[in-house]
Amino acid sequence: MVLSTLLGALALSLLASAAPLEKGVQPHNFRASTPAARSDATTDANPAPFCFPSLGFIPSSALPSDNTNWWCDPATEYAFLGFSYEVTACQSKAQLQKEFSDIRYHFDSRYVRLYGACDRDGFYDDIVEAAWDNQLGVHALVWFGFDGSDIWKTRRDTLFGALHANPKAKFVTRVVQFGSEPLFDDVLPHAQLAQQVTLAKQNLSSLHIPVTVSELAYGYQERGGAQDVLNAIDSINIHMLPFFAQTASTSDKAWPLVENDLNWFIKHGNGKKMYFDENGWPSVTSEGVQPNSPDAVADIPNEQGYYELLDQHCTDLKAVVGGGIGWFAHIYSDDQEPGYGIYNSDGVLKFPFSPRTSC
Numbered sequence: 515m516v517l518s519t520l521l522g523a524l525a526l527s528l529l530a531s532a533a534p535l536e537k538g539v540q541p542h543n544f545r546a547s548t549p550a551a552r553s554d555a556t557t558d559a560n561p562a563p564f565c566f567p568s569l570g571f572i573p574s575s576a577l578p579s580d581n582t583n584w585w586c587d588p589a590t591e592y593a594f595l596g597f598s599y600e601v602t603a604c605q606s607k608a609q610l611q612k613e614f615s616d617i618r619y620h621f622d623s624r625y626v627r628l629y630g631a632c633d634r635d636g637f638y639d640d641i642v643e644a645a646w647d648n649q650l651g652v653h654a655l656v657w658f659g660f661d662g663s664d665i666w667k668t669r670r671d672t673l674f675g676a677l678h679a680n681p682k683a684k685f686v687t688r689v690v691q692f693g694s695e696p697l698f699d700d701v702l703p704h705a706q707l708a709q710q711v712t713l714a715k716q717n718l719s720s721l722h723i724p725v726t727v728s729e730l731a732y733g734y735q736e737r738g739g740a741q742d743v744l745n746a747i748d749s750i751n752i753h754m755l756p757f758f759a760q761t762a763s764t765s766d767k768a769w770p771l772v773e774n775d776l777n778w779f780i781k782h783g784n785g786k787k788m789y790f791d792e793n794g795w796p797s798v799t800s801e802g803v804q805p806n807s808p809d810a811v812a813d814i815p816n817e818q819g820y821y822e823l824l825d826q827h828c829t830d831l832k833a834v835v836g837g838g839i840g841w842f843a844h845i846y847s848d849d850q851e852p853g854y855g856i857y858n859s860d861g862v863l864k865f866p867f868s869p870r871t872s873c
């Protein structure tokens with residue numbers, strides 16, 4: 515990528531000028547086989563609906579003795595999986611229960627992907643309880659934030675502590691992500707990030723919880739590909755945000771942009787399972803959401819149109835190596851990131867949303 519150095523410097527200077535920005539609006543100033551790695555917890559996975567968190571899963575009253583044969587095989591999980599859900603508001607238990615129920619039963623989600631951070635004592639236990647009660651798997655997150663501090667280390671230790679201490683945690687925590695966009699934000703040299711992933715995998719190995727990094731294609735590309743990180747992670751959790759591409763226009767024309775980033779991961783990802791975990795199109799621009807193309811259109815029809823595009827390409831995404839792309843809608847509510855919500859700030863759906871969960 516010829517422009518990467520220039521754009522990287524531009525992105526960093528813009529990031530620097532925007533920092534500190536602890537709330538979850540992240541500027542995105544950028545241009546735009548071997549068998550899948552699987553955790554040993556899933557090698558003998560049961561088929562749906564006997565695996566968690568398949569649609570129609572029949573819960574048992576007691577916790578199983580361990581989480582081997584518990585999860586659905588990632589190679590069978592594709593299409594719409596659920597929502598990104600920002601937790602910076604430190605939602606109450608009651609709100610988590612209500613919204614996780616909505617996420618599961620209104621939208622047929624299987625997972626919720628956490629975004630942002632809540633540093634309240636016991637918050638992850640509330641997440642575990644709400645996820646368990648509503649049959650959702652969780653993509654947990656070690657959040658770096660955008661302030662350049664070391665608080666992510668405390669968050670990592672707190673999360674790992676909760677994963678070991680809460681007996682239900684390993685039955686709902688599908689993966690731990692390092693994020694958001696640690697390569698793009700340059701919070702750690704990529705070799706150190708790869709080492710953190712390896713250490714986390716060791717820490718969580720007795721719980722059979724895999725580890726990933728939540729990141730843009732451009733984040734890897736501007737760090738020389740960061741193949742060490744790609745090699746270390748168990749699954750590839752991709753930020754697919756084509757609105758920020760330099761050639762973005764309307765979302766109905768975004769498929770080549772999606773393919774472009776996806777093909778990069780297919781080429782360098784060694785067949786690992788891939789998710790679009792931060793994935794969407796904004797309905798409005800804001801301070802942290804500014805396009806890099808003069809033709810990029812942010813409005814509700816284009817936000818809706820992006821998800822329709824993914825539905826139209828359901829079979830293409832299903833055919834991708836690793837068992838197909840499973841995708842999350844970024845994000846549950848406009849309260850969590852302006853313009854990206856499926857719900858607006860009054861709790862009203864901005865457009866009909868019932869994406870395909872299979873094809």
Ligand SMILES: *[C@@H]1O[C@H](CO)[C@@H](O)[C@H](O)[C@H]1NC(C)=O
Pocket residue numbers: 670671672674675716717
């Ligand atoms: C995992 O990490 C936590 C938090 O840093 C630590 O307290 C715990 O001892 C670690 N456990 C293992 C098995 O490494």
